[in-house]
Structures are given as structure tokens and as C-alpha cells.
Amino acid sequence: MKKIVFSIIFVYFIVVFMVHFIPAFGTAVTDNNVHLIWERTNLPNTVTAVYLLIRVYDTVFEVLLFSLIVVSVGFLLKYEPKSEISEQTVFLTARVFSGVIMAISIVIFLNVVLRGHITPGGGFAGGVILASGVVLYGICSNFIKALAHYDVYKIKFFETISFVAVISVMTMVSVFPDVVLVFTSPPEAYSVLSGGIIPLINLLIGFKVYAGSWKLASEFVVRRGTL
């Protein structure tokens, strides 16, 4: 009981400290600065303006944190003995449906990632959806096949490329906003291109998150075995 009371008091003081004493950073969203970047970039999309002007650091830290987690899990599980993965016995129905679900998840991934600035979505949501589809396929159909796709399609290589590209583009956005963000002719409103470089960043982040999530799940399954 003492521990619980102490924990509650401790958490309360941490929250109070964070709210009152840590200075707010970033730029507050106002009509004025959204309008400014809107005019500056020539893009008919407010999400792009808010994202690139105010939230870039947020996404950079999310990507960094996620990459750190993937590396940490890989390091922690490195010395755990691996279990033998044999082809699992599954119902034909599960096998067929998991394949269909994976195909659907690829389509949703592309939709969520490329249209994240117009409709709800984004890189993280898309990446996790694709990874869930592949994990479901691995568990319900053929884990050996699912495991092999990581090496066959050189996912590790493209994941690293995505990570470097995301960080580079984000840095360029912060350092040279006029070069990266300015579009000479404004794209059509509500089109994919109306997001400027956001669809590209989301695609890269989505791929990075998918590769990382799959790595986390597969490392776990390789050591624990399939169902």
C-alpha cells in the first residue's frame, strides 16, 4: 500500500513539474502561421503546412525512438536460443483468408500512406497495418514463407535506406525550407500531390515502421515458435 501511495505522489509531482516548469517548444498553430506556409509553399493543404512547419520534430523523434526499440529488441533477443520453425498445420480456410487479408492490408497501407494528408492515416498507421497483415499471414498460413520474404526482398536494406531518407528529407525541410517546400505551380486540391513531400515521407516512414514491426514480431516468433 505504501508503495502505491508513494508511486501516486511521485507521478503527481512529475506531471506538475512537466506542466508548469518545462518550457513549451515548437511553434503554436495559429491561423496566421498556417496561412503563411500555405502561401509560401504554394500547396493547397493545411495538414502539410502544420506538419512541416510545426510537427516535423515530432515525427523525427518518433522514427528515432521506433528505430531504437527495434535495435534494442534485436540486441536483447540475440542470445536467446532460437526454436525450430516447421511448417504449421493450418486449415485451408485460414490459409486462403490470411492471404486475402494480406493483399487487402497492402492496398490499405498504400491508401493510408499516400492519402494521409487528406484522410485519416499516416506513415505509422500504414506501417503497422501492413506488418499486422504479414504477421497474420505468417501465423495463419506459412511462417517460413513469411520469414523468407525479409531476405528475398532485401527488406533490411530498404528499411535502412528509408530511415536515412526520412531523416535526410526532414533535415532538409528544417534547414532549406525554401528549396524543398516551394512548388512553382500549385497542385489540385485534395489530390495526392497536394501534400507536397508528405506522401513521400509517409511512404518512407510506413515502410520503415512495417519493416521494424515485422522484425520485432518475427524475432519473437523465431524464438518462441509458431502456434
Next chain:
Amino acid sequence: MNYIIILFAGLYVISAAAVTIVKSSFKSVLWYGIVGFFSSVLMLLIGAPDVALTQFTVGVVLIFLIYVMAIRKQRKVRMGFVETPYMIERNANGFEGLEWQIISRIEKIEGYEIESVQYNSIDEAINDLKKRKLDILCGGITKEITKSTKEIEYLPYLETMIFNHNGEEIDYVHLKSLSKKKSEIEALPSHRTNYVFLFSEASLDIKEVMEENINDLKENSEIEKMVERYL
């Protein structure tokens, strides 16, 4: 709208509490999935559909799958038994008998690890089962015992006959082992019943797995071969 948000927030808190309250780890994971669902609905209602989408995929699908795999692979099954000839008895290699053959299948198929605890009397074992110190109990137990005992679950797997022997009711297996010791035994058939496995209320996931295995054995007529071999 606010009332709907408050309703879902309440359900979210209740299901989060249920994760910690329920006794079985499998149920806990199920409740975790429900928490994920309510939290994603809550996110949707308060105007963050992208967060709701991520939460739904991670909280309801991905984490649920991984936890279920972890539990099924890491599950230790605590088996209590009363040594009974033909059903479960120790030998040089571990155990043998009809019930052990059925139970040990979950070790091979599901990857569960079985820990055994031996008891001298059924009553003592049932007490531990009620206290949830055991997951499964076996040893030639018939369905009759479940009529007077609450707080436990049972799974019938084989039909048998109860006999009247010297004014006492005795089942087929115990009568058979008695006939080995005595040359002449007088016993009259009384009524039909079933041999059962007993489970604690916290081990319903094990019961479901056992039920599936027994159904498989019955479909493949393997249980008949086992009965011929041991009984």
C-alpha cells in the same frame, strides 16, 4: 456526444481493470484486446481517427496475436494426479496409462510444459484444484464426484460403468485393479457414467484445448485404440 464519450471512457476503465482482475492469463489478453478496441473508439470519438486506426491495429490485432502466441508457447500446465493403474502410473520413463496418453498430447501438439504433482487422495487434490494450485486433475475420476463438488470444471472423455461391490459403488478401472489382487470378486453393474478430467475455474483455456484434442482422438478413432491398449 459527450455522453457517448463518457460511456466509452467508462467501458475503457472497466475493461482495463478487468485485465488485472481476471485469473487466467488468456482471459487477461482477451480483455487487453477489448481495452484496445474501446480506446480506439474513444480516439475516434474525440476526433483522432488516425490514432484510432493505429491503436486498433496495434492494440487489437498485433499485440493480441503476439501475446496469444507467447501464452500458448510458455504455458505451464500443473497436473495433479492420484496414481491409478491403467489410467496414470509412474514408470522408469515418466508416466504411462490412458489418461497420461491423452494429457501428454497437449505437451506435443500445443507445446505446453506439464508439471506433475502426486496426491494420495482425491479430496486433497480437489481442495488444491479449488485453490487454483492445479490446472488439471486426473486419476480415474468419474462424473459422480462433480455432483457434490462446486467451483471446478469437468470434461468427460470416456463412458464407463459403476458396479456395486460389497455395498460400495466402484468404477470399472478400480474394480479391474481390485480383481488383480483378489481371485474372486462379486460385483453387479449399477449404472453408466463417464470418466472425467477436472479443471480449476482459472484453467478454462486448458479445458478448451483438451476438449479439442479429445474430439480429434474420437474422430480418428485413436481413443478406441488407446482404450484397447490400456483397459
